[in-house]
Amino acid sequence: MARVLNNLLLFLIRLALKIRVWGYWSLIYGYCALCTTAALLKLCWNIVLRPTTTFQWGIRETPPACLNDTSLGTHCYVRIKESGLRFHYIAAGERGKPLMLFLHGFPEFWFSWRYQLREFKSEFRVVAVDMRGYGESDLPLSTESYQLDHLVTDVKDIVEYLGYNRCCLVGHDWGGTIAWLFAIHYPEMVTKLIVLNCPHPSVFTDYALRHPSQLLKSSHFFFFQLPRFPELMLSINDFKALKALFTSRSTGIGRKGRWLTAEDLEAYLYALSQPGALTGALNYYRNVFRWGDDSYLISFFFL
Structure with a gap:
């Protein structure tokens, strides 16, 4: 009888862990799907409104x-x-x-x-x-x-x-x-x-899991999990998204008199336009949710 109860307990524990893992990855990839849908809609909208949108990588040959x-x-x-x-x-x-x-x-x-x-x-x-x-x-x-x-x-x-x-x-x-x-x-x-x-x-993980607004602000973590598509979105229209990231008032250097010069911006675009450079940068995000001793986000999710 004791052995039966022990086996039943082990089965229930394993089942609970599997359900938890399944729920975790469902959350991750479900959010990825939402971010992808939003990005695709934005891309289609830009193509309709701006037919001149280019999909070229625009590799810079000469460093500034x-x-x-x-x-x-x-x-x-x-x-x-x-x-x-x-x-x-x-x-x-x-x-x-x-x-x-x-x-x-x-x-x-x-x-x-x-x-x-x-x-x-x-x-x-x-x-x-x-x-x-x-x-x-x-x-x-x-x-x-x-x-x-x-x-x-x-x-x-x-x-x-x-x-x-x-x-x-x-x-x-x-x-x-x-x-x-x-x-x-x-x-x-x-x-x-x-x-x-x-x-x-640990502070970031605890805060993000307790405040959905932070997960929304960190939605790029989920979007960047996708293969190839983030590279496309960042590089189309001669890296327009990256230019905005560096220069917009919300995410870039928007302090008067402290904006990036045209040469400074070109330095970043030169480095990121080289073959494989965007993929290397995005691969940092693509390991956030993987199992491992240092995968802190998934580790704290299960605490």
């Missing part, structure tokens, strides 16, 4: 002069033995000074830190890295290559390659997420942690 500004630092490359990936970074300041490492977000690259490189190079060895899949760093083809544990390990490998065992870590957006996780996993390697535009992962 600002990317070769020597006052920002020296362009360097490192190939990490463990991952086999080559990373590009800009370094300035005297060797031997404390390391300040900058991690950019989406959809950016090392150029986002141009002002900070100039500002802090007198006191630090400043390094702004192109994250994997961005800029001149290698772009792995598989989506799984962008899981959070790989991204955190990248930071550790780069710090050690630079000859340091600790750093002042600065992260923005996705770079902020990785900075949080790096500090959690390797606290002894972080002297100071500065995070911009990215709350602590």
